[in-house]
Amino acid sequence: MAVGIFFATTTGKTEDIAERLHELLSNSEPPKDLADLNDVKEFQSLDGIICGIPTWNTGADSERSGTAWDSMLEQIASLNLSGKKVALFGLGDSSTYTENFCDAMEELHSYFVKAGATMVGYVNKSNYTFDDSKSVVGDSFCGxxxxxxxxxxxxxxRLTKWSAQLKLEIPGL
Ligand SMILES: Cc1cc2nc3c(=O)[nH]c(=O)nc-3n(C[C@H](O)[C@H](O)[C@H](O)COP(=O)(O)O)c2cc1C
Structure with a gap:
């Protein structure tokens, strides 16, 4: 079973988290910067995919991340990822951007759903302080x-707890 970690970043924080996650999930493959990915078809060769996405385009309906993910969304939707487990983590600022906390995660989530992926790694919102987020569905964040x-x-x-959750939800981790 192969599980990949992918990220895009503007100031390096999402990359740092991807590295820390990889240390906690020793069976995962080393994190890859989306900017170095030749083709999202690479996702199809994996059993599990973990993706990190920051939010930069505050309040935007589309292209919310402001990173390489934005131009990959349609390509992701065109893949067949049925049977694949996909988990997302988002970077944001719940204080300064409290009305749009980690909004980009939900956009990426919706395109992986279009590709038929099985989404895992949902997190209860109760341990966060924020006013609004597009990434909340019911009581949970979609990553x-x-x-x-x-x-x-x-x-x-948060990372330690989530890693333990993913080990239960993604076979091979
Ligand atoms: C101009 C600007 C806009 C931002 N917009 C949002 C936002 O809408 N929602 C949010 O949660 N965080 C927002 N942030 C915070 C970033 O997402 C956060 O700093 C993140 O850790 C950056 O990740 P990166 O270093 O991987 O690019 C914004 C930051 C800046 C400077």
């Missing part, structure tokens, strides 16, 4: 939100 700007002291615990 793991992380806040290195205002709540970096909580990141270790």
């Amino acid at each position: 793991l939100p992380l806040d290195e700007d205002s709540e970096s002291d909580m990141t270790d615990e």
